[in-house]
Amino acid sequence: MTDENRNERSEVPLGELPTDVMWRMALDGTIEFVSSEVYEVRGISAEEAKAQMLEQILTPESAINSAAYMQALAEAASKGEELIPFTGFLTYLRADGSTYECEVQAVPQVGEDGTVKLLGISRGLIT
Amino acid sequence: MPMQPEVSRPWRSSGVQKAWRRLGEPSSTSALVAWIYAPFGFLVALTLDRVIFGGSPWAWLGIAGLGQLAVLGTMPLLGLLLHRFLPSRAWSLATLITFLLVMIARGFVMEVTAVFMGLSSTVDWTHLWVSDVITQAGFLLVIAYRVSVRKEHANRMRMLEGERRELARLDLGLSQKIIELDERLAIQMGLTVEPRLRDIDSELNSVAAGGDPEHLIMSLQNFVDDDIRPMSRYLSEPVKLPPISAIPATKDEVEHISLPSTIVFSRMIWPIPAAVIVGLFTFGQVEWLATVLAALIYAPLLGVIIWLILEAVRRLSGERQVRLWWGVLLTIVLNAAVVAIGAGIVIALGSPTPQSALVRSLMGGALMGVLSAAATVTDVHENRGEEILRRHIEALSAAINVSKQRLWVVRRRLGYALHGSLQAALHVAAMRLSDHRIPNEEVVRSIRADIGAAVSKIKSGANEPCDVIQGCQDLASIWEGTCVVTWEVTPEATEALSASPTASECAIEVVVEAVQNSIRHGKATEVCVSISLTRDRLTVNVLDNGTSKTGVTGLGSRMMDELCVQWARVPLGSGTQLSAELMVG
Numbered sequence: 001m002t003d004e005n006r007n008e009r010s011e012v013p014l015g016e017l018p019t020d021v022m023w024r025m026a027l028d029g030t031i032e033f034v035s036s037e038v039y040e041v042r043g044i045s046a047e048e049a050k051a052q053m054l055e056q057i058l059t060p061e062s063a064i065n066s067a068a069y070m071q072a073l074a075e076a077a078s079k080g081e082e083l084i085p086f087t088g089f090l091t092y093l094r095a096d097g098s099t100y101e102c103e104v105q106a107v108p109q110v111g112e113d114g115t116v117k118l119l120g121i122s123r124g125l126i127t
Numbered sequence: 128m129p130m131q132p133e134v135s136r137p138w139r140s141s142g143v144q145k146a147w148r149r150l151g152e153p154s155s156t157s158a159l160v161a162w163i164y165a166p167f168g169f170l171v172a173l174t175l176d177r178v179i180f181g182g183s184p185w186a187w188l189g190i191a192g193l194g195q196l197a198v199l200g201t202m203p204l205l206g207l208l209l210h211r212f213l214p215s216r217a218w219s220l221a222t223l224i225t226f227l228l229v230m231i232a233r234g235f236v237m238e239v240t241a242v243f244m245g246l247s248s249t250v251d252w253t254h255l256w257v258s259d260v261i262t263q264a265g266f267l268l269v270i271a272y273r274v275s276v277r278k279e280h281a282n283r284m285r286m287l288e289g290e291r292r293e294l295a296r297l298d299l300g301l302s303q304k305i306i307e308l309d310e311r312l313a314i315q316m317g318l319t320v321e322p323r324l325r326d327i328d329s330e331l332n333s334v335a336a337g338g339d340p341e342h343l344i345m346s347l348q349n350f351v352d353d354d355i356r357p358m359s360r361y362l363s364e365p366v367k368l369p370p371i372s373a374i375p376a377t378k379d380e381v382e383h384i385s386l387p388s389t390i391v392f393s394r395m396i397w398p399i400p401a402a403v404i405v406g407l408f409t410f411g412q413v414e415w416l417a418t419v420l421a422a423l424i425y426a427p428l429l430g431v432i433i434w435l436i437l438e439a440v441r442r443l444s445g446e447r448q449v450r451l452w453w454g455v456l457l458t459i460v461l462n463a464a465v466v467a468i469g470a471g472i473v474i475a476l477g478s479p480t481p482q483s484a485l486v487r488s489l490m491g492g493a494l495m496g497v498l499s500a501a502a503t504v505t506d507v508h509e510n511r512g513e514e515i516l517r518r519h520i521e522a523l524s525a526a527i528n529v530s531k532q533r534l535w536v537v538r539r540r541l542g543y544a545l546h547g548s549l550q551a552a553l554h555v556a557a558m559r560l561s562d563h564r565i566p567n568e569e570v571v572r573s574i575r576a577d578i579g580a581a582v583s584k585i586k587s588g589a590n591e592p593c594d595v596i597q598g599c600q601d602l603a604s605i606w607e608g609t610c611v612v613t614w615e616v617t618p619e620a621t622e623a624l625s626a627s628p629t630a631s632e633c634a635i636e637v638v639v640e641a642v643q644n645s646i647r648h649g650k651a652t653e654v655c656v657s658i659s660l661t662r663d664r665l666t667v668n669v670l671d672n673g674t675s676k677t678g679v680t681g682l683g684s685r686m687m688d689e690l691c692v693q694w695a696r697v698p699l700g701s702g703t704q705l706s707a708e709l710m711v712g
Contacts, residue, residue, distance in 0.1 A: 022314045033310040036303070036369030046303070046369060109317045119317040 019124035043095035083108035151218030155271035156206025265407035300368030301530035398437035406430035408491035432469035459496030466492025529712030598635035641669035649673025
């Protein structure tokens with residue numbers, strides 16, 4: 001992917017590209033919602049994607065990074081500290097075994113019952 | 128879906144024409160028909176008069192087996208040739224000729240084999256070319272008809288199942304889309320809108336404390352451009368349904384239908400087929416053992432008597448229900464008894480009838496009883512399968528209409544809230560800040576309250592109750608002086624609409640669309656709206672005295688397609704009537 005391409009795509013508001021996948025996740029890794037665009041980028045339906053574990057969704061390296069972020073978030077939540085959003089790149093696994101790099105933005109959201117959920121958008125990069 | 132006018136197809140009512148068309152179908156000359164014929168072929172060979180024809184039953188079974196091979200070899204081949212080389216209009220006649228040719232081949236093989244085995248001294252050409260061929264071809268005709276009926280049923284089931292699967296896919300897709308719409312908006316609110324609002328709020332604080340509003344004005348504009356517009360654009364895009372992989376099956380439900388415990392007895396009585404089959408079954412035998420003339424008297428006379436008696440019994444039994452298995456037994460006994468009576472009458476009238484032909488007549492009667500009972504039970508069973516699928520389709524169509532209404536209402540309300548309320552609040556805020564370069568606390572408080580109210584509206588799904596009667600009153604007020612709008616809503620419809628805000632909102636949209644069309648395009652001066660409820664469907668009728676424009680489709684027509692189960696705009700002598708049916712979810 002060239003820098004020029006990346007810049008062009010980053011100018012499009014989040015959630016507007018057909019490859020923008022929106023999701024909501026609990027801190028234990030349970031996916032509560034994933035938008036149907038996941039089929040276009042990963043080749044699996046939203047229902048199938050929801051049933052997957054983090055290790056089945058991301059490459060080992062990305063899964064470790066994600067798990068580390070969520071653990072830090074859980075600790076911060078338990079201590080009542082500020083919950084830091086996540087912005088970075090993660091590599092997803094496709095149904096055919098290939099990989100797919102995404103720019104991920106995730107924002108922690110505290111529910112009325114005090115539980116923390118992650119709201120995120122994964123935007124595919126042009127490779 | 129727009130209503131389709133009924134088209135009269137007189138040929139549909141003609142059973143003979145339909146049967147003739149069935150005969151020309153490729154299934155009539157299929158190997159399946161040849162295989163089903165096998166028991167009949169063996170039965171005929173086994174019921175030969177042993178006094179006249181020598182040989183053991185096994186020898187005749189062997190001969191019948193060779194005859195069956197001839198049927199299996201010639202029928203599919205001739206069928207293939209006729210469907211490949213002849214035009215479709217000639218298929219029925221060609222199939223009939225094929226049956227005769229196939230039976231000639233079978234008879235020839237059997238006769239020659241019988242002579243070769245020493246069971247017969249000469250080949251009986253008259254019997255071979257005339258009577259046996261007619262009898263056996265008649266069997267093929269009956270078998271081909273039943274195969275065609277079953278094939279048509281199988282095709283219908285396949286078509287209904289395909290339609291059901293497509294509707295189930297659409298239903299699931301729409302349900303998921305409604306959930307997804309809510310979720311997407313909630314995530315987008317959490318990811319982009321709420322952080323922006325927090326930033327704007329803190330900037331409002333600094334402006335209230337005397338800070339420069341220029342940066343806040345810029346933030347408000349960027350908020351609209353970067354976050355609100357994409358969200359409202361998403362809402363206005365055509366709905367793209369998510370892929371659905373698992374569709375609930377009805378296979379078990381359809382395949383494991385229990386047989387009915389009772390059946391209308393008259394349905395198992397088939398006078399004409401019984402007359403034809405018994406006549407055919409005995410024709411060859413009488414001709415073989417007596418003369419062609421005897422066969423020409425005995426078989427048709429017997430057939431007519433059977434037809435008259437069975438038709439009388441059928442009419443007398445009317446719609447009387449009997450237990451299924453008693454009905455089957457009664458049908459077999461009835462057919463055999465009627466044939467016995469018929470044969471007795473024919474003999475009493477002086478027809479020369481060999482004894483074995485009489486036995487064969489009785490067997491034919493019993494066989495006809497078995498066939499008609501079995502075919503009726505099969506038909507009832509298959510019809511129940513089709514009925515189950517039709518019920519599923521009807522239920523799915525209703526559910527889809529309700530989902531489409533919900534999706535349409537949710538998208539429209541959110542679209543209004545985002546594009547209207549929130550965007551307007553942000554624009555107004557930017558304008559007020561531009562006007563008051565040093566805004567006082569009151570201005571800041573007012574801006575914050577406006578934005579807060581608009582955001583609350585989005586979060587609550589912009590749900591506001593919609594009253595159809597109030598909507599009609601508003602419509603009448605708007606057009607007062609131009610057109611007299613009157614309305615009538617039945618108490619049942621009012622009750623149903625008050626319980627379903629979605630249907631209520633859709634109904635008023637349909638009314639508004641219809642009334643505006645009547646006035647704007649039809650130049651109507653009087654419009655009468657009536658809303659009634661039939662079962663779970665709402666019927667909206669809008670009658671006007673304007674001119675009609677048909678065939679024009681636009682956004683309104685697309686909306687009507689989305690919201691209604693079916694709808695139609697019909698030009699009348701002095702106006703137009705729009706009728707629409709909506710589900711009440």
